Amino acid sequence: MKKVFLKDIAEKLNVSKTAVSLVLNNKGDENKISQETQQRIIEYAKKHNYVPNQLARGLSRGKSETIGLIIPNISDTFYSKIAGYVELKAKNLGYTVLFSSSNEDPKKEGELIRSMLNRQVEGLIIASTQQNLKEIQSLKHDKFPFVLIDRHYPESDTNYVVVDNFNGLKTATEHLLQLGRRKIGFITLKPGLEAIKQRLLGYQSALRDFNIEYKEELVKELSPGNYENEIESAIRELLKFPNSVDSIVFSTHYLTSVGLRELKRKNVKVPQEVAIVSFDELTAFDLVDPPITAVIQPVKDIANTAVDILINEIEGKDSTMDNKRILDSKLEIRKSCGTF
Amino acid sequence: MKKVFLKDIAEKLNVSKTAVSLVLNNKGDENKISQETQQRIIEYAKKHNYVPNQLARGLSRGKSETIGLIIPNISDTFYSKIAGYVELKAKNLGYTVLFSSSNEDPKKEGELIRSMLNRQVEGLIIASTQQNLKEIQSLKHDKFPFVLIDRHYPESDTNYVVVDNFNGLKTATEHLLQLGRRKIGFITLKPGLEAIKQRLLGYQSALRDFNIEYKEELVKELSPGNYENEIESAIRELLKFPNSVDSIVFSTHYLTSVGLRELKRKNVKVPQEVAIVSFDELTAFDLVDPPITAVIQPVKDIANTAVDILINEIEGKDSTMDNKRILDSKLEIRKSCGTF
DNA sequence: ACAATCAACTAAACCGATTTAGTTTTATAA
DNA sequence: TTATAAAACTAAATCGGTTTAGTTGATTGT
DSSP states (O other), X not given: OOXXXXXXXXXXXXXXXXXXXXXXXXXXXXXXXXXXXXXXXXHHHHHTTOOXXXXXHHHHHTOOSEEEEEESOTTSHHHHHHHHHHHHHHHHTTOEEEEEEOTTOHHHHHHHHHHHHHTTOSEEEEOOOSOOHHHHHHHHHTTXXXXXXXXOOTTSOOOEEEEOHHHHHHHHHHHHHHXXXXXXXXXXXXXXXXXXXXXXXXXXXXXXXXXXOOOGGGEEEEOTTTHHHHHHHHHHHHTOTTSOOSEEEESSHHHHHHHHHHHHHTTOOTTTTOEEEEESOOGGGGTBSSOOEEEEOOHHHHHHHHHHXXXXXHHTOOTTOOOEEEEOOEEEOOSTTOOO | OOOOOHHXXXXXXXXXXXXXXXXXXTOTTTTTOOHHHXXXXXXXHHHTTOOOOHHHHHHHHTOOSEEEEEESOTTSHHHHHHHHHHHHHHHHTTOEEEEEEOXXXXXXXXXXXXXXXXXXXXXXXXXXXXXXXXXXXXXXXXXXXXXXXXSOOXXXXXXXXXXXXXXXXXXXXXXXXXXXXXXXXXXXXXXXXXXXXXXXXXXXXXXXXTTOOOOGGGEEEEOTTTHHHHHHHHHHHHTOTTSOOSEEEESSHHHHHHHHHHHHHTTOOTTTTOEEEEESOOGGGGTBSSOOEEEEOOHHHHHHHHHXXXXXXXXXXXXXXXXXXXXXXXXXXXXXXXXX
């Protein structure tokens, strides 16, 4: 069964390509194609399993019913879940989504943006490396529809959907404080991402509220690409006698994983000697020994909201929609901090 | 900075679109465009940041430098990792990848295949629902390049890259047997997927080798979409006095997760009362209480091999390449089965 | 001295749609 | 009766590239 094209249908039915195109795009009525002709076209198309070539269609309309999703890394659960929900929601609204991972490389991110524009995507959802302000502003300048998720450029006025990182981490830290922990370490990433900065601020703010002095040596900032090698010394230093930390807040799920692994290797009792809390989680965190108390991000909500905002902007429907959203996270208390 | 098109370059430089196109596609030499003209074109293009419209290019060449990846669910770690590696490898070879999730729905899978074909993908990597034999055979018939991964149709002669499910599960079961367990439950999915069938066969084969009678009531087959609700009764029945099982093999990482969760809820001691092994794993399985012994799948290898085979077929280079691969998995022994 | 060859291009068709600006035929209004 | 409008179409341009089949002018061979 070979491919059928518009032309084929037109020739077989002795009508013009125009008629066929109009009818199959539901513009038959408004263009006064007779019911009878419409029927013939639709039937023939269905019978021969006609589907329009999206490249041709996209080219000629300058549209593609496609949106792009650029994330740091599709392998990371957080982003893969986002991707899953974005795909679902977008598909429901009639859009295909084109994914790509930047691998935290700003240059690659730039290339991806351009490559997606070439492919005529109609809008972008970007979890940016946050080092492409220029590119982002040029999108903005061109009035190209896009939404930043997870990470945004606070200095630029754009649409975004992010989690309240500040309060998320503040809540996590407060939880430890309320349980009587006073020497709280913080293992996070080297700053650069606004989200990471906010998390540090949240940590500091919680300490301040409890009148606890902020000590720089309790904060370990690891490199995104090398944290697995750096975790050992970070933990070792936090545990250094006589000022060993009695708890650690981890800034991402993977830092929590490697951190806990390291604590176990060092035979540190969690939560008795050191309590831990994680910002963001992994599927099995409730099964871990001990089950890890974590700040849960509203992944589905982030994805759905982003798609809503984006499509709304593409289709220009509701101009009153709020295009900057800070979503709440939720502290899921398990056992890694002990109990009262 | 507005977009530059081929035409613009041609006009500015007083050459034909043909010349520009040829030069920018590295066909300048073979078409005897003078070095000087080539230089001018390349410089101008670079300076003005020209990038060809992929839709137009794809349309006119009937190609797109794009391959499609159809998986059941991008949110599942296993597939998201596959996706990550496929993307990486494909990009290295000059291809973009278009992902889509079928959500285990054969109808949707069919639509995705067609939708990807419309988008002129040059090849497909499919982790099929395995209920689209017709569609697959029609791809085969049209000599359209594709590779099945993770799940394949044994009745159809196609390219595939799968894991040795039989031996993977057999090894897992043997491990329990070697540790003295004799009443081994198996929690798996309702058959339908070849991979799932193979796992059951592996389980049975291990029992046979140890001269242990296969009992149907020790095998619980849950529904892919409803296992979370079915797990309770499955576990309850396996634990039923006086024939309680002394160990359980789980057929997928998510069954392991819900299963272990349920065992904990029932206060069953793992591994003392019931040892467990998982086929496939989750990032935090080594941190779980107890760390879960799991059959690890060579995710990266699956992805790379699939891309290699596919691109080789698309570009028709090495006709001797082995296009059917069964990769080995590896048993990672942790503590969920106890020790000798 | 003249055909053949070659270097260095280009015009125009084409990919498969969409869409604009008509055209033809019939019905209606003045 | 004639202009006007409406119904039911269609030809051809267009989207932005690629590619085939030439063209032109200079060089070479005999």
